[in-house]
Amino acid sequence: MGRRRPGTPTLEEVAAHARVGRGTVSRVINNAAGVKESTRRAVQQAIEELGYVPNLAARSLAGRRADAVALVMTEPDWRQFAEPFFSEIVRSLGDALTDTGLQLLLTLVRSDAERQRFLEYARGGRVDGVLLMSVHAGDPLPDMLAEARLPTVLLGRRSGEEYVSYVDADNIGGARSAVSHLLRQGRRVIATITGPLDLYAAQCRLRGYEEALASAGLEGAPTRVAESDFTAESGRRAMAELIARHPDIDGVLAASDTTAAGALEALRAAGRRVPEDVAVIGFDDFSLAQRTEPRLTTVRQPIEEIGRAMIRLLLEEMEEGAVAWRHVILRTELVVREST
Amino acid sequence: MGRRRPGTPTLEEVAAHARVGRGTVSRVINNAAGVKESTRRAVQQAIEELGYVPNLAARSLAGRRADAVALVMTEPDWRQFAEPFFSEIVRSLGDALTDTGLQLLLTLVRSDAERQRFLEYARGGRVDGVLLMSVHAGDPLPDMLAEARLPTVLLGRRSGEEYVSYVDADNIGGARSAVSHLLRQGRRVIATITGPLDLYAAQCRLRGYEEALASAGLEGAPTRVAESDFTAESGRRAMAELIARHPDIDGVLAASDTTAAGALEALRAAGRRVPEDVAVIGFDDFSLAQRTEPRLTTVRQPIEEIGRAMIRLLLEEMEEGAVAWRHVILRTELVVREST
DNA sequence: CAAGCAAACGGGAGCGCTCCCAACCTTTGG
DNA sequence: CCAAAGGTTGGGAGCGCTCCCGTTTGCTTG
Structure with missing residues (x-):
């Protein structure tokens, strides 16, 4: 299958065009410090002129990270899909991720085949971490992810289980x-x-x-x-x-x-x-x-806090390499209106 | 940020372990022809023993493809999210993709910033094609994708517009x-x-x-x-x-x-x-x-056919490099039951 | 039995980036 | 005026895979 897109300029070409070295261009696109302001502007102009877009595969390979996290929904949660709870959570996670530079990818896992496929995707390094919507008690996915040492955070506990990170409401x-x-x-x-x-x-x-x-x-x-x-x-x-x-x-x-x-x-x-x-x-x-x-x-239910907490835990695990399980239980609060 | 996972075996190590060359291992994991059955088994055993999982970033970089497509929902469709239409479409697309080896990624685009972010993700080569839920008339995303020459298929026309591929029901x-x-x-x-x-x-x-x-x-x-x-x-x-x-x-x-x-x-x-x-x-x-x-x-509405048609068009565009726009209008059918 | 051919196989040459160190250029203080 | 201390910059060495071509192997055939 020839899924190739037409010749996109590479970082090397940008460097040549701006008459600087590869390293400098890399620093500019990654907003790293240590680039003189004038140089930075020159590079940015070259990027503009050439319409350069970083190749994320190369970046992943060299940088050993994907800059993306997956939110996985397994079949039993499917029904939640149609409920506001789901869209609220997604919104909240999206907000919590805005300035981390991480892309949020939703994935549906409806069968063993799809579970396996996702696992290969995740183990293959296409995501740096996994968020799981509250999963069924028997779902093997959390264990599979743990075995692959992929940072994972559950939304909602499964009965009494401790050997997984989760965020839940009281x-x-x-x-x-x-x-x-x-x-x-x-x-x-x-x-x-x-x-x-x-x-x-x-x-x-x-x-x-x-x-x-x-x-x-x-x-x-x-x-x-x-x-x-x-x-x-x-x-x-x-x-x-x-x-x-x-x-x-x-x-x-x-x-x-x-x-x-x-x-x-x-x-x-x-x-x-x-x-x-x-x-x-x-x-x-x-x-x-x-x-x-x-x-x-x-x-x-403090949806915003739930989203933020999930992202925080996930980032921590990504940082430290999934060496500990973290649990956060968020306080709930009765809001009295007219129906009582 | 150290988002690195512990030392996973590489294809090279598998090759060494199985006493074959890299090419052979590559052929085995890609199910390519031209490998003696006994060799194939030996390689598979090595893969098994080492717990090898291909690095998808490397594969993407070398192979110039992502083996994934995105289904994008823009804000106006958000309301559909809660409706069965949405989950039916996702299901149908999932089914249509099962044996293409492509991973389906849902993405939500709720703001200009997120639109931009997704565009970088897509242009960066993390997906081979994009499916768009029926978008608002004014949404710039289809044009942006077209400009980036990314294979794109819309679900549902926008008024009379022809310069984009779409699948719609009559x-x-x-x-x-x-x-x-x-x-x-x-x-x-x-x-x-x-x-x-x-x-x-x-x-x-x-x-x-x-x-x-x-x-x-x-x-x-x-x-x-x-x-x-x-x-x-x-x-x-x-x-x-x-x-x-x-x-x-x-x-x-x-x-x-x-x-x-x-x-x-x-x-x-x-x-x-x-x-x-x-x-x-x-x-x-x-x-x-x-x-x-x-x-x-x-x-x-022939949901299954809609999903299949969208995937078919997308694959065709991926094959040929988005050189033409394709339109499919599917016949609808009145199903008479008791309410008339 | 040698020649010829196809099927298997090995490995070099990248893919486009990040990381990092050495080299270079300024600035500052003695 | 010179050296030390930073601040910048260039580019080599990979990251782990696919592609592809040249080589080897195993058969068939004259």
């Missing part, structure tokens, strides 16, 4: 404070709509819910727990179910803002007033939470 | 046949919920709608056109508006299946029966169309 604490808030309001029949329970984050939020009830001397009944897949539609369905099972329901903690929005609709359809009859709390605090009617009380 | 024809179908059923007050009208595809579908009405001797009233942004929520809102404006409405063509699903809800809320009182037609024929109640009559 889901338990967030859910607990949300339910405590409901209890303080005098709500007594409190249900929860969970996320997919094969996700550790969803398990944690459920645990927080249970803990809050327990410490108030109440007991959570399994019938007050309904599972969703984070979508509005599933939230609506779950809420309808909960109403049917517990007509006296007066409080709900939803898995996400999107789910909560679905729950609000189901409540409206059932003729319940929010927050008078039923209080609703979401999770995430994305922009959606302020556009619902009534506006949503919700547990804020 | 949106006009699809909308026309949908509306004709409604007319044949004797529907007379037919409205449409369009997509964002700054998207050429949305304009085309609107045109198909108008053409079908015109050729039946009817006239489309502006009050029968409501704009959506492809989301279910906006579909619901648009439908509610249309009902209010035209209580005698008996047919609707929606911008997408998602929008149609929203419209179905609004109709249900308004107490209209589907299809008895109002017939609804969607667009796309994604899996959602079969999960609505009633199941959706819809205009099928």
Whole structure:
């Protein structure tokens, strides 16, 4: 296959054109110190005139780095793809990377073949580090990356696992404070709509819910727990179910803002007033939470901080060569609005 | 920054270990012909034993190709991100690439700075070609890529533009046949919920709608056109508006299946029966169309073919060096189910 | 049995860059 | 005025691979 592009000027040609040595041009394009201002300008002009663009393959080879990191989504996260959580994370990572000079590449891994292909890509040195969206418990990718000694940071823990770097939000604490808030309001029949329970984050939020009830001397009944897949539609369905099972329901903690929005609709359809009859709390605090009617009380996940922390950890690992595992758990915060 | 990974074995070392020359090892890892079977096995064993992984930067440099293509999403498409259309396209492209040996990289371009950064990445030779999600009319990226002579294929035309390669569905024809179908059923007050009208595809579908009405001797009233942004929520809102404006409405063509699903809800809320009182037609024929109640009559977009065509065009351009623009318009097809 | 041919194979010559050290040029202080 | 101390600059030595050509090997054929 002849995938070659027409003759691009090389650094050497730029050097000749500017009547300087290769080293000087290299210093200029890398913004390195130790170049006289006049020389720098001359080189820059030569670059301009020749339309020079550095060959990144050569730079990678000589410099032993790719200047790129991958954000990998494995199949189970695919559903998140359609949810704001995903785009918020991507945005936040993008922001966190802006002045590192690193290019962010999203990659989808949907099968073993694709996993293998990505691994070759990463081990082949095309990326300097890997960010993983919260992966399934059984996914072998983190271990494979670890074995290849590729700097890796997970978004969201997998159950209790420590031998991998991750950034996560305090889901338990967030859910607990949300339910405590409901209890303080005098709500007594409190249900929860969970996320997919094969996700550790969803398990944690459920645990927080249970803990809050327990410490108030109440007991959570399994019938007050309904599972969703984070979508509005599933939230609506779950809420309808909960109403049917517990007509006296007066409080709900939803898995996400999107789910909560679905729950609000189901409540409206059932003729319940929010927050008078039923209080609703979401999770995430994305922009959606302020556009619902009534506006949503919700547990804020610090998305910006999550993105920044992931990049920070990854950079540290890249610097030191993946010699340690780092964990960051970010505090969540209850944002009270009109739905409680 | 020391982003170096520990000493990986090189091809040279593999060659030494297998007691063959570099060329032979290269032939083996590239599955090239002209290697005796016994030699091949010996080399493969050496590769195995040493845990050799080819250095892709070196391969890129020497081979003058990246073995990767980028799928770029610019800001305006960001909203599509959350829609099934996007994930379907990605899936379809992934499938189409499986045995080309090309890695698919998604890239988000949200600002001029990021556009510039991506351009350097692409011009620097890190990808062999670029796929663009349907871009805004004013986006300079296609021209920039063309100037850099990078093989590029757009998904979806921009209004009437020919000097770029693209793959698109016959949106006009699809909308026309949908509306004709409604007319044949004797529907007379037919409205449409369009997509964002700054998207050429949305304009085309609107045109198909108008053409079908015109050729039946009817006239489309502006009050029968409501704009959506492809989301279910906006579909619901648009439908509610249309009902209010035209209580005698008996047919609707929606911008997408998602929008149609929203419209179905609004109709249900308004107490209209589907299809008895109002017939609804969607667009796309994604899996959602079969999960609505009633199941959706819809205009099928051949997603698989779109993905395959995009890859085919891109490979052709990569082969020949972007010397021509290629256009493919794929036929759409009305799939009749229960909502009409 | 020698000549001839094709299939296998080895390795030189880059690909375009970074790294780094030696060489050169200024400046400054004694 | 000269030497030491910096500040600049040039370019050699790779980075690890592919390409390609010349050589070797293994057969076939006259």
